[in-house]
Structures are given as C-alpha cells and as structure tokens.
Amino acid sequence: MKNDFQVKKIKHVAIIMDGNGRWAQNRAHRRVWGHVRGSSIVSDVVERSDDLGVEALTLYAFSTENWSRPQAEVKTLFSLLKKFLMRERSRILKNKIRFKVIGDIVNLPEATKDLIAKLENETKDFDGLKLSFAFGYGGRSEIVSGIKSLVEQGIEISEESISKAMYAPEIGDVDLLIRTGGDQRISNFLLWQVAYAELFFTNTKWPDFNTEEYEDILRSVEGRERRFGAVDETESLDSARKMARVNHQQY
Numbered sequence: 001m002k003n004d005f006q007v008k009k010i011k012h013v014a015i016i017m018d019g020n021g022r023w024a025q026n027r028a029h030r031r032v033w034g035h036v037r038g039s040s041i042v043s044d045v046v047e048r049s050d051d052l053g054v055e056a057l058t059l060y061a062f063s064t065e066n067w068s069r070p071q072a073e074v075k076t077l078f079s080l081l082k083k084f085l086m087r088e089r090s091r092i093l094k095n096k097i098r099f100k101v102i103g104d105i106v107n108l109p110e111a112t113k114d115l116i117a118k119l120e121n122e123t124k125d126f127d128g129l130k131l132s133f134a135f136g137y138g139g140r141s142e143i144v145s146g147i148k149s150l151v152e153q154g155i156e157i158s159e160e161s162i163s164k165a166m167y168a169p170e171i172g173d174v175d176l177l178i179r180t181g182g183d184q185r186i187s188n189f190l191l192w193q194v195a196y197a198e199l200f201f202t203n204t205k206w207p208d209f210n211t212e213e214y215e216d217i218l219r220s221v222e223g224r225e226r227r228f229g230a231v232d233e234t235e236s237l238d239s240a241r242k243m244a245r246v247n248h249q250q251y
C-alpha cells in the first residue's frame with residue numbers, strides 16, 4: 001500500500017539504531033533486552049520505507065567495534081539477525097525487496113551465513129527496496145578493502161572507481177543519515193557514502209522509535225534545501241540585491 005506522502009529527493013536512508021542498551025538499563029533490564037525490543041521495530045521501518053518510496057535502506061546492526069562486547073551480547077545480536085531472516089523471508093520475497101548484508105560475517109554461525117547467502121541469492125534480481133544490513137561492518141575497512149581491490153586489478157583510483165568498489169555500490173550515496181539515541185556521531189558508518197548526506201539526530205532510543213517519527217523525519221528533511229556545496233546563481237543574486245537594499249537603507 002502506497003502512502004499519500006512519497007519521498008522525492010531522499011533515495012537512500014541509513015540508520016544507526018542506537019540507544020538499545022541504555023533503554024533497557026533505564027528499565028532495570030539487561031542490555032540485551034534493548035536489542036530484542038529494538039529488533040521488533042526493524043520490520044516496521046522496512047515496510048514504511050517501502051511504502052514511502054525510499055529506494056535503499058541501510059541499517060547498522062553490528063559494527064566491527066561491537067566484536068569487543070560481552071559474548072552473550074554478541075550472541076544475542078547474531079540470534080536476532082537469524083530470527084529476523086527466518087521471520088521476514090516470505091515478506092521480503094513477496095515485496096520484491098533486494099536483501100544484502102554488508103560487512104565481515106565470517107565469524108557468524110554457519111546456519112546464519114547460509115540463510116543470508118540463500119536470501120541474498122533469491123532476491124539479487126529484485127527491483128524493490130534495496131535493504132542492506134551492515135553487520136560486522138566498518139566504514140574504514142570498506143574503503144581500505146575497496147582500494148586494495150582496485151590496486152590489485154590495476155584500476156585507476158578515482159572517486160568513481162572507489163564508489164564502484166564499495167560492498168554494495170548499487171545503494172549509492174546516502175541522502176539521509178538518522179541516528180537514534182541522542183549521540184551526534186557517524187561512528188564509522190558508510191564513511192565514503194555519507195559525504196553529502198543530510199544528518200538527523202533524535203534523542204529517541206531505538207526501541208522507542210516508530211514509523212510516525214520516521215515519517216516525520218523524512219517529511220522534514222524532504223523540505224530541506226540541499227546544495228551539495230554549490231550556490232544557486234539566481235538565488236545568490238537575489239540575496240545580494242536584498243542585502244544591498246538593506247545596507248543602503250541603513251547608511
């Protein structure tokens with residue numbers, strides 16, 4: 001079902017789903033409970049992205065730095081990924097969602113790696129929402145491995161060739177990066193692709209995030225002017241004239 005509001009400028013949304021641990025601790029629960037609750041929001045956000053015409057959605061589920069968390073927490077995140085894949089498989093296929101995991105997943109249990117490979121293969125030609133989970137992901141590693149592969153293949157280093165050497169080049173640059181949980185950081189997420197992204201930081205912790213807030217963010221960012229470092233000539237002339245008039249009146 002298509003929503004009345006459709007995004008036009010925002011094609012690729014990336015989300016840092018932060019604040020799970022604090023959300024749980026504030027409720028006197030163990031941190032992993034926050035991840036469990038947080039994982040239940042993911043499907044709603046995927047579905048709403050599809051309804052609103054977002055073309056690519058990339059979710060930060062597990063960073064390279066997260067490997068140093070307690071084993072129990074790491075295992076919970078693995079198992080939530082597996083459960084998501086099992087629970088959402090039919091919906092992903094039905095909605096023609098192209099699913100991918102970006103990052104280093106060698107240490108994941110074999111059964112989970114098989115589920116990922118199967119779903120990636122089944123959905124690789126779909127033309128719906130491009131849904132990517134960043135798992136075992138680090139932006140710097142992605143850039144290093146991209147550049148290494150270009151050097152190995154003897155391909156000239158350029159912005160274009162580096163973009164093409166990223167884990168999922170088809171998702172393109174990020175238009176909007178949302179981070180929940182109150183911190184205002186990029187945290188090694190899609191470093192190459194966020195160059196001109198609009199940034200949106202919300203204090204809402206991920207388990208409290210919902211599709212209403214998500215849609216509000218998309219609406220407000222759609223209204224922002226994005227100049228990509230350039231200036232509209234007519235606009236700058238207009239504002240210069242206005243400025244001159246003000247100055248003239250003042251003196």
Ligand code: FPP
Pocket residue numbers: 017018019020021022023031035036038039042060061062063066077080081084133181206
């Ligand atoms: C950051 O919160 C969040 C993560 C490290 C993991 C995000 C994972 C999920 C939302 C669930 C995974 C779901 C699927 C479907 C794979 P934090 O623990 O750093 O929170 P804190 O900043 O409050 O400590």
